[in-house]
Amino acid sequence: MLKNIEKNMTKEQRLKKRYRAEKRFKMYGLISVSLAVIFVLILVQNIFSKGSSAFSRTMIEVEVNYDSSLLELDSPINQNSLKDADFYDLAVESLLKIYPAKDSKEERQILRLFSPDYEFEIKDFLIKNPNKIDQVVPVKITASDDIDQLNKGNFPRDLPEDRRRVSNYQLNIYDNLVEKEKINKKFNNYLFTKGDSRDPELAGIGGSLMGSFFTIIICLILSFPIAIMASIYLEEFAPKNKITDFIEININNLAAVPSIVYGLLGLGILLSVMEFPRSTPLVAGITLSLMTLPRIIIPCRASLKAVPPSIREAALSVGASKFQTVFHHVVPLAMPGTLSGTIIGLAQALGETAPLILIGMVAFVVDIPSSPVDPSASLPVQVYLWSEQAERGFVEKTSATIMMLLGFLIVMNFIAVYLRQKFEKKWN
Amino acid sequence: MELNNSKIKIKAKNLNVFYGKKQALFDINLDINQKEVTALIGPSGCGKSTFIRCINRMNDVIDICKVEGSVEIDGAEINEKNVDVVTLREKVGMVFQKPNPFPKSIYDNIAYGPIIHGAAENKNQMDNIVETSLKKAALWDEVKDRLNEPGTSLSGGQQQRLCIARALSVNPEVILMDEPCSALDPIATAKIEELIDDLKKSYTIVIVTHSMAQAVRVSQKTGFFHLGKIIEVDSTEKIFKNPANKMTQDYITGRFG
Numbered sequence: 054m055l056k057n058i059e060k061n062m063t064k065e066q067r068l069k070k071r072y073r074a075e076k077r078f079k080m081y082g083l084i085s086v087s088l089a090v091i092f093v094l095i096l097v098q099n100i101f102s103k104g105s106s107a108f109s110r111t112m113i114e115v116e117v118n119y120d121s122s123l124l125e126l127d128s129p130i131n132q133n134s135l136k137d138a139d140f141y142d143l144a145v146e147s148l149l150k151i152y153p154a155k156d157s158k159e160e161r162q163i164l165r166l167f168s169p170d171y172e173f174e175i176k177d178f179l180i181k182n183p184n185k186i187d188q189v190v191p192v193k194i195t196a197s198d199d200i201d202q203l204n205k206g207n208f209p210r211d212l213p214e215d216r217r218r219v220s221n222y223q224l225n226i227y228d229n230l231v232e233k234e235k236i237n238k239k240f241n242n243y244l245f246t247k248g249d250s251r252d253p254e255l256a257g258i259g260g261s262l263m264g265s266f267f268t269i270i271i272c273l274i275l276s277f278p279i280a281i282m283a284s285i286y287l288e289e290f291a292p293k294n295k296i297t298d299f300i301e302i303n304i305n306n307l308a309a310v311p312s313i314v315y316g317l318l319g320l321g322i323l324l325s326v327m328e329f330p331r332s333t334p335l336v337a338g339i340t341l342s343l344m345t346l347p348r349i350i351i352p353c354r355a356s357l358k359a360v361p362p363s364i365r366e367a368a369l370s371v372g373a374s375k376f377q378t379v380f381h382h383v384v385p386l387a388m389p390g391t392l393s394g395t396i397i398g399l400a401q402a403l404g405e406t407a408p409l410i411l412i413g414m415v416a417f418v419v420d421i422p423s424s425p426v427d428p429s430a431s432l433p434v435q436v437y438l439w440s441e442q443a444e445r446g447f448v449e450k451t452s453a454t455i456m457m458l459l460g461f462l463i464v465m466n467f468i469a470v471y472l473r474q475k476f477e478k479k480w481n
Numbered sequence: 482m483e484l485n486n487s488k489i490k491i492k493a494k495n496l497n498v499f500y501g502k503k504q505a506l507f508d509i510n511l512d513i514n515q516k517e518v519t520a521l522i523g524p525s526g527c528g529k530s531t532f533i534r535c536i537n538r539m540n541d542v543i544d545i546c547k548v549e550g551s552v553e554i555d556g557a558e559i560n561e562k563n564v565d566v567v568t569l570r571e572k573v574g575m576v577f578q579k580p581n582p583f584p585k586s587i588y589d590n591i592a593y594g595p596i597i598h599g600a601a602e603n604k605n606q607m608d609n610i611v612e613t614s615l616k617k618a619a620l621w622d623e624v625k626d627r628l629n630e631p632g633t634s635l636s637g638g639q640q641q642r643l644c645i646a647r648a649l650s651v652n653p654e655v656i657l658m659d660e661p662c663s664a665l666d667p668i669a670t671a672k673i674e675e676l677i678d679d680l681k682k683s684y685t686i687v688i689v690t691h692s693m694a695q696a697v698r699v700s701q702k703t704g705f706f707h708l709g710k711i712i713e714v715d716s717t718e719k720i721f722k723n724p725a726n727k728m729t730q731d732y733i734t735g736r737f738g
């Protein structure tokens with residue numbers, strides 16, 4: 054049928070038709086690319102607009118009276134005695150001065166303007182500036198989540214009083230403080246230095262960052278050498294027979310196994326049988342390395358295979374042994390591909406959530422882990438944990454964590470591409 | 482020109498080669514004389530490459546390839562288990578169809594062989610080896626100012642001479658060349674032929690070529706292969722002027738192949 058149509062047209066018509074077809078195809082291509090770009094932009098815009106406010110924190114400036122008699126120190130004033138001292142009374146007295154309160158209910162409302170850590174912030178300031186003792190100094194104290202969100206404009210002020218978390222009395226104080234320029238924002242270092250917390254204004258990704266770091270390092274240490282050795286052996290030394298074919302098929306199958314299955318494996322063997330410590334980067338790293346291993350072996354073998362046989366022949370023909378040929382020529386030439394494959398494998402492991410949930414990394418961990426055997430969270434699990442919280446403060450932190458995670462992934466992928474382009478030899 | 486005054490360097494006896502079940506060479510008997518160029522001609526797929534790869538046991542690296550029969554170099558059998566292939570390949574160098582320099586500097590390309598065989602004690606000796614190898618390959622003048630540039634930056638003909646220099650760097654006695662000019666232009670080809678003519682004073686050379694004219698120009702002895710069998714071996718003059726076999730005649734006159 055097609056032939057008939059073509060036959061009935063003049064040469065000119067056929068030419069025009071061909072051009073039209075090409076133009077149409079280009080159009081379709083452009084449309085699909087633009088759609089993809091638009092979706093990515095919407096995603097990124099959404100995350101950024103929600104998450105960027107998490108990088109700042111609202112502070113309330115308070116005149117703190119560092120009255121040494123309230124500290125009940127029984128030894129001379131130095132850093133140690135200050136560390137042991139109880140600052141509660143001193144702190145409360147100074148905080149209550151920001152606005153008149155007529156009863157203890159209102160006093161409690163005043164204290165609730167601040168984050169529950171106000172006592173330690175006031176204490177830390179004095180420990181850093183011991184010469185301020187017995188003086189009245191302005192100190193900036195972290196505001197509570199509600200005030201933080203109010204200040205960031207995320208708080209619905211026009212709701213009736215009984216349906217919002219900030220009372221009219223507290224709103225009055227807030228407006229008064231704003232007028233006196235006592236409310237200001239600063240860079241939120243807590244986001245990076247603190248572990249998880251029930252209070253959004255005090256919660257940070259410090260713990261999950263360290264957890265992810267330890268996890269990835271363990272995953273790298275376990276999977277990289279094994280993957281390299283396995284690929285070199287399989288690609289260069291192993292005889293080609295049924296057994297190696299079988300191994301090859303299985304590696305490809307393992308790479309396609311859903312990650313949650315590896316989580317079950319970690320749970321069943323590492324935690325139940327071998328009784329490794331629960332919720333730790335150690336177990337997470339081992340579990341993820343099982344998952345990553347086949348995903349690294351495949352690109353490693355591909356990059357070894359991509360080294361042309363003529364290079365092997367060249368080395369063999371000047372009298373290099375098989376071993377020398379492989380390790381002097383083939384492996385170095387395959388390195389860029391190997392490394393970028395490893396980095397991409399690790400990037401996948403970094404974003405993995407399901408297996409970590411199975412091995413108990415969803416626990417609420419306040420302390421920042423200092424070693425791979427301390428309980429900890431990890432970045433993707435932190436996203437999962439925070440996304441279930443109702444407070445507005447956690448919503449922005451969820452997006453901020455996603456931004457960090459995406460940032461790491463982009464950097465890792467960029468390094469992988471760079472390694473490949475910069476160091477990969479071009480064959481003539 | 483009968484060849485009784487020349488010493489036999491390589492002697493292949495009843496050589497049979499199989500790729501899996503497929504037989505590629507059938508009962509090859511061929512003598513290669515010392516310090517002479519022996520050319521191997523024949524239509525493609527007739528087993529010329531397979532044959533010269535038997536001389537430095539490069540077929541060992543092909544899993545499915547099985548070699549039966551005997552190849553002697555200076556009267557010593559090389560197809561035995563206890564023969565060390567590294568030592569053998571030091572003695573029998575090879576140049577391939579497509580220039581295959583290492584993706585390293587010109588200097589490192591030459592130095593690699595001597596390094597793995599521990600041929601130089603210091604930098605000075607190594608510089609010497611590199612210089613003499615490049616001079617023997619008639620490449621020194623062209624590259625002496627750019628020894629640190631990558632070998633792959635040279636032209637095709639220069640790359641092939643670099644590969645020849647690399648083969649010479651480990652002081653071989655035999656050089657095998659598998660269609661060394663088939664990827665080169667006529668000028669580069671002429672240079673390599675001139676070089677081969679020069680090298681035969683010190684080395685035994687076996688060259689596979691698809692160009693009859695080249696065989697005539699560079700070789701003293703020619704072997705004609707067909708379908709894995711050796712049809713005729715004789716002095717190049719005799720083969721091209723007055724071949725004994727009808728098939729050889731047809732091939733050199735271009736009637737098939």
Ligand SMILES: Nc1ncnc2c1ncn2[C@@H]1O[C@H](COP(=O)(O)OP(=O)(O)O)[C@@H](O)[C@H]1O
Pocket residue numbers: 500505523524525526527528529530531532543
């Ligand atoms: N690696 C190999 N595996 C299987 N068969 C091969 C291999 N190398 C060569 N052969 C076969 O052996 C025969 C001879 O090949 P070759 O020696 O390369 O011929 P030539 O160099 O004369 O063109 C051909 O039929 C070819 O298909």
Ligand SMILES: [Mg+2]
Pocket residue numbers: 529530531659
């Ligand atoms: Mg060939």
